[in-house]
Amino acid sequence: MLTTSNSKILEKIGLAGFDLGYVVIAMAVVILLLLIVICILISHSKKINNVMGRLEKFVTGKNGKSLEKEIMSLFEDNKFLKTSTEKNKKDIRTLYKNMESAYQKMGLVKYDAFHQMGGQLSFCLALLDENNNGFIINSVHSTEGCYSYTKEIRLGESEISLGKEEAEALAIAIGE
Numbered sequence: 001m002l003t004t005s006n007s008k009i010l011e012k013i014g015l016a017g018f019d020l021g022y023v024v025i026a027m028a029v030v031i032l033l034l035l036i037v038i039c040i041l042i043s044h045s046k047k048i049n050n051v052m053g054r055l056e057k058f059v060t061g062k063n064g065k066s067l068e069k070e071i072m073s074l075f076e077d078n079k080f081l082k083t084s085t086e087k088n089k090k091d092i093r094t095l096y097k098n099m100e101s102a103y104q105k106m107g108l109v110k111y112d113a114f115h116q117m118g119g120q121l122s123f124c125l126a127l128l129d130e131n132n133n134g135f136i137i138n139s140v141h142s143t144e145g146c147y148s149y150t151k152e153i154r155l156g157e158s159e160i161s162l163g164k165e166e167a168e169a170l171a172i173a174i175g176e
Contacts, residue, residue: 103127103134107172109165113140121146124169132156132174136166 059067105128113122121141128134136158138149151158151166156174158166 100130101133102129104130105132105134105173105175107169107174109169109172111165114142122165124163124165126153126166126169126173128153128156128173134173136162136169138163138166 105126107126108123110120110123112120123139125137125139126134127137132153132155134153136151136153138151140147140149151160151162153170156170158170162170
């Protein structure tokens, strides 16, 4: 195969001096490269058709101005959502701040003040906020009437000494 060919066809195209084997190998390489390029073109053509189909679905029935309106509408909706979110965050902070001072904890103890009447008509009610500030109401019921007393609670403590039932109501409210 390394012999020089005397073919008239090779002479006409100017390749008479080349070995026929090299010419065949060169042609096979060119054909192989051509097949690879065709495969790549087919692959890219499928991808382009896929993108074109998606684009066509997106713009069906719309022109540039209606698309611009649609995008501006989405932008306005996004801006509204951001504003609403910020307002909601502010409102939640305000509510949390207000809830700190609202009465959140309660302790109730019913008792019979004079051990003679029965029915446990007397009671101590402790109401505290998040920081254990609040008050205790002690309502004492007797045969002569009903008397109510209050004691202020600061940070879970009272400046005035507490009775047994009042201390129990305070402990229930604090969660001890």
